[in-house]
Amino acid sequence: MAVAEWLAVPNLWLLAKSLIIGLIPLYFVTIIFNALYNVFLHPLRKYPGPVLRAAFQLPDLVSLLRGTAFKDTKALHDRYGSVVRLAPNTLSYTSSQAWKDIYGLKPDRSELDKHPAYYKRASRNLLVVDQADHTRMRKLIAHAFSDTALLEQSPILTKYFDLLVARLKQQIDGPEKGRVNIVGWFNFTTFDIIGDMTLGEPFGALEQGDYTPWMRNVFSAIAFLGVIRFAETYLIVGLLFLLLQKFMPSFAAKRAAHLEYTQKKIDARLARETDRSDFVTQILRHNDDRGMSYQELLGTCRVFLVAGSETTATLLSGAIFYLLQNSSCMERLKLEVRGAFTNAEDITMRSVTSSGKLPYMEAVLQESFRCYPPVPSTLPRITGSEGSVIEGKYVPPGISVGVHQWSAYRSSTNFASPDTFDPDRWLPDVPAKYQGDDKAVLQPFTLGPRQCIGKGLAYFELRSILARMMWHFEIELDAESRDWMDDPKEFALWHKPPLFVKLKHRAD
Numbered sequence: 152m153a154v155a156e157w158l159a160v161p162n163l164w165l166l167a168k169s170l171i172i173g174l175i176p177l178y179f180v181t182i183i184f185n186a187l188y189n190v191f192l193h194p195l196r197k198y199p200g201p202v203l204r205a206a207f208q209l210p211d212l213v214s215l216l217r218g219t220a221f222k223d224t225k226a227l228h229d230r231y232g233s234v235v236r237l238a239p240n241t242l243s244y245t246s247s248q249a250w251k252d253i254y255g256l257k258p259d260r261s262e263l264d265k266h267p268a269y270y271k272r273a274s275r276n277l278l279v280v281d282q283a284d285h286t287r288m289r290k291l292i293a294h295a296f297s298d299t300a301l302l303e304q305s306p307i308l309t310k311y312f313d314l315l316v317a318r319l320k321q322q323i324d325g326p327e328k329g330r331v332n333i334v335g336w337f338n339f340t341t342f343d344i345i346g347d348m349t350l351g352e353p354f355g356a357l358e359q360g361d362y363t364p365w366m367r368n369v370f371s372a373i374a375f376l377g378v379i380r381f382a383e384t385y386l387i388v389g390l391l392f393l394l395l396q397k398f399m400p401s402f403a404a405k406r407a408a409h410l411e412y413t414q415k416k417i418d419a420r421l422a423r424e425t426d427r428s429d430f431v432t433q434i435l436r437h438n439d440d441r442g443m444s445y446q447e448l449l450g451t452c453r454v455f456l457v458a459g460s461e462t463t464a465t466l467l468s469g470a471i472f473y474l475l476q477n478s479s480c481m482e483r484l485k486l487e488v489r490g491a492f493t494n495a496e497d498i499t500m501r502s503v504t505s506s507g508k509l510p511y512m513e514a515v516l517q518e519s520f521r522c523y524p525p526v527p528s529t530l531p532r533i534t535g536s537e538g539s540v541i542e543g544k545y546v547p548p549g550i551s552v553g554v555h556q557w558s559a560y561r562s563s564t565n566f567a568s569p570d571t572f573d574p575d576r577w578l579p580d581v582p583a584k585y586q587g588d589d590k591a592v593l594q595p596f597t598l599g600p601r602q603c604i605g606k607g608l609a610y611f612e613l614r615s616i617l618a619r620m621m622w623h624f625e626i627e628l629d630a631e632s633r634d635w636m637d638d639p640k641e642f643a644l645w646h647k648p649p650l651f652v653k654l655k656h657r658a659d
């Protein structure tokens with residue numbers, strides 16, 4: 152029976168109407184009872200935090216949607232201390248002990264599961280699979296990220312570092328006279344590198360000096376994560392979201408086209424026989440029957456493309472901004488780099504990674520990670536059936552737990568003058584003022600078995616690019632970007648507006 156006919160039957164229509172009218176108050180009564188339970192009876196009731204947060208999920212979600220979760224969460228930590236109940240089933244932490252308790256391996260070699268609402272198991276990739284699969288896959292993938300592999304890969308990477316320098320020099324001699332959006336150029340470089348290492352070809356962003364449609368899609372998808380979380384938590388929002396997709400087919404089609412394009416590129420790379428030193432060659436070299444399936448390889452290559460590009464570009468953008476705001480730090484770094492090499496060709500993988508050669512640059516990188524962490528929010532884990540002990544206190548089963556990076560790094564409990572950019576705190580000879588800093592809190596790559604596998608590669612890129620920026624250019628902040636960090640927004644990752652700087656050829 153069609154809906155219209157069905158509604159035409161008076162008794163059925165009456166019944167449907169009464170059901171709807173009856174269900175609405177029931178829905179709200181359930182919400183209120185649930186909230187009362189959350190506040191007065193829930194096992195987390197004694198954890199500190201505002202009552203509204205304990206009662207409802209909504210404030211946390213609104214914060215996520217507005218892009219202000221990083222500062223809202225920090226304000227709560229400033230008020231309540233190193234653990235806060237952010238939502239009915241969510242605890243947020245800021246201490247180095249919490250890092251170990253939540254992300255480290257336990258004495259029985261088990262780990263806390265990644266929170267299934269954030270890490271969708273539907274797709275099989277290194278980031279989301281369970282512990283057993285992760286151990287198997289990580290062992291295999293580790294070959295592509297070893298020091299030996301990095302050394303083999305360095306000619307591919309160096310090509311892009313040099314291309315970045317060449318393209319920036321062209322901008323100085325071009326119509327804009329060196330005025331560039333440096334966030335863009337860092338993104339072009341790190342995306343091209345990761346494209347080449349994963350797909351066997353760059354995206355071509357450095358050559359064209361612009362974002363490609365694929366890159367733009369990635370940024371929109373990241374910005375959309377908050378909406379998806381909202382839709383999954385609230386039935387009504389979820390239904391609206393489904394309707395939106397139904398009535399705006401272009402919306403879903405765009406996403407499908409993006410996924411299909413990436414898959415085609417990955418398939419083409421997997422099918423190509425070559426011994427060039429990229430990720431795929433190194434993984435396939437060790438893959439056997441006990442290795443990774445096609446779906447796992449495909450999913451993991453997708454992870455490489457996003458995890459390995461935006462994060463590195465963010466840190467570089469933050470480092471340059473803070474250096475521009477702190478001219479004495481910039482001068483000191485420039486002096487160190489220009490004094491450490493005799494010519495540009497000396498800036499190699501071995502020289503930038505050799506320990507003790509560029510101590511101030513290491514300190515600048517650490518301080519930039521602290522002040523502008525590429526992953527500012529929480530990577531949530533879930534407590535298992537036995538519960539967990541975190542910061543010496545029992546947490547019941549099924550609770551979302553994690554360290555909130557922004558709050559941890561800007562906490563005056565962990566760092567003296569937390570809002571001041573001062574690389575000195577990371578030098579071997581720590582000034583007295585910073586001797587009480589808890590440096591183990593800084594874990595931008597997390598720790599434990601799930602920590603970033605690309606950390607070595609990321610450091611190689613960061614050192615190589617920052618050293619080249621210092622070696623080749625004089626950099627000034629453009630007046631338009633003076634307030635670049637005044638009102639940041641975070642949607643899982645930072646929303647980075649353009650950062651305009653003026654580049655000049657090196658003066659001496």
Ligand code: HEM
Binds near residue numbers: 279454460602604
């Ligand atoms: C500054 C740069 C980077 C930062 C701050 C960073 C940060 C992180 C963090 C915090 C995680 C843990 C994610 C989680 O637990 O959910 C992670 C994982 C991962 N990162 Fe990075 N990352 C960076 C660069 C890279 C690069 C260059 C690659 C190269 C492809 C990469 C590939 C990965 C992969 C594959 C994982 C998953 C590891 C696993 O689950 O075993 N990352 N990264």
